[in-house]
Amino acid sequence: MHPRQRTPRRSAGLAILTLAIVAAIVYGTLHPFTGWRPWSSLRAIGIGFVFEPWPRYWTRFDLALNVAMYVPLGLLLPFLLRGRRLPAWLAAGLALVAASALSLLLEWLQTLLPGRVPSRLDWTANTVGAFVGIALALGFERFVDPHWQRWRAGNHHRLPVDDGAGLGLALLFAWWLAQAAPQVIGFGTGRLGDAAFVMLGIDPAGVDAWRLPESVARLAEGVGVFLTVIAIGGLVRAIARPGARWFAMTIAAIACAAAVRAAGAYWLPAPQAPFGWLSAALQGGLLVSLPALLACGWLDRRQAIAVGLVALVLATALHNLTPASDYQRTMIAAADQREWANLTALIAAIGFAWPYAAIAFLGARLPPRRDARRL
Secondary structure (H helix, E strand, O other): OOHHHOOHHHHHHHHHHHHHHHHHHHHHHHOOOOOOOOOHHHHHHOOHHHHOOOOOOOOHHHHHHHHHHHHHHHHHHHHHHHOOOOOHHHHHHHHHHHHHHHHHHHHHHHHHOOOOOOOHHHHHHHHHHHHHHHHHHHHHHHHHHHHHHHHHHHHHHHOOEOOOOHHHHHHHHHHHHHOOOOOOOOOOOOOOOHHHHHHOOOOHHHHHHHOOOHHHHHHHHHHHHHHHHHHHHHHHHHHEOOOOOHHHHHHHHHHHHHHHHHHHHOOOOOOOOOOOOOOHHHHHHHHHHHHHHHHHHHOEHHHHHHHHHHHHHHHHHHHHHOOOOHHHHHHHHHHHOOOOHHHHHHHHHHHHHHHHHHHHHHHHHOOOHHHOOEO
16 A cells, blocks of 8 residues: 555554564564573674574475565565655665564574574575565555555445454454464463463462362353453454444354364374364353354444453453363473474464454454444
């Protein structure tokens, strides 16, 4: 989109989405954030890894992952910089320099982590990924966007989502991706792990004393699933066009999340049954949530978004308070042993950050009372 056509609200959403991608890249690159060497090591080691020979051992998957991690950042940065009314060539150049500099900085910081190895191959792959994203952004603006704008002007009523729904759609996609990692509550996100508590100076063993007793854990799981479905319904209402079939869209979103969870079972070192995670508590939560979701259809848009916001806050709190079952502990431990450290950490980062970003989004999407409408 040309910078003159971008509203302040869309620019803010684009900036938030870009910052979220940068945060996910930082988390995935520096995971697990433990065992740091002294910062003085950076001065002693320097950036010598840039001049070392190419690594002898590497995998195609790891190379492809390093390229793919920076494609979204390269795709968004030119649009963000174009909002400053910069020429396309200058925005593209600055975006490439910024993305490559970020990769170089993170590779340099990896020298402080015993379990990570900085590599100029990773830096090169990250830079190539950013370049691919920038090329896609420029190609979209030059060849696709004009035709899209003309089509949308005459067919706006056919679109299922409202204007400014890009960030909400990105959140929905991120929620699907987060389902690839096992969780204590089905479809849940936002749970603080032991590493996070260690970083905050809190003993993880002491946190267990604050969790719910085992006798109500499965009930809490069902309630958590119920609240999560209501929250996703609120997110869909926040981005759906007035008159769109939001209930069918919500069911489709839940079905996609279930498909990702089933596929994630095969991703573990020892493949599990695709629907082994579908416990009785989770099934009960899903069944009870459907009539409640239908009842939300009687609410206007503001009320539905507000209900979804409250449900997401409660679901996130419940996810942190519910103890894991033996099966869930086994699944989570197996996920931590996957060989693709960057991808595992990236999905974990998305799963942790998702509800807090979604809470902010839903709060910002609450329309004024006079604009609330029944959908």
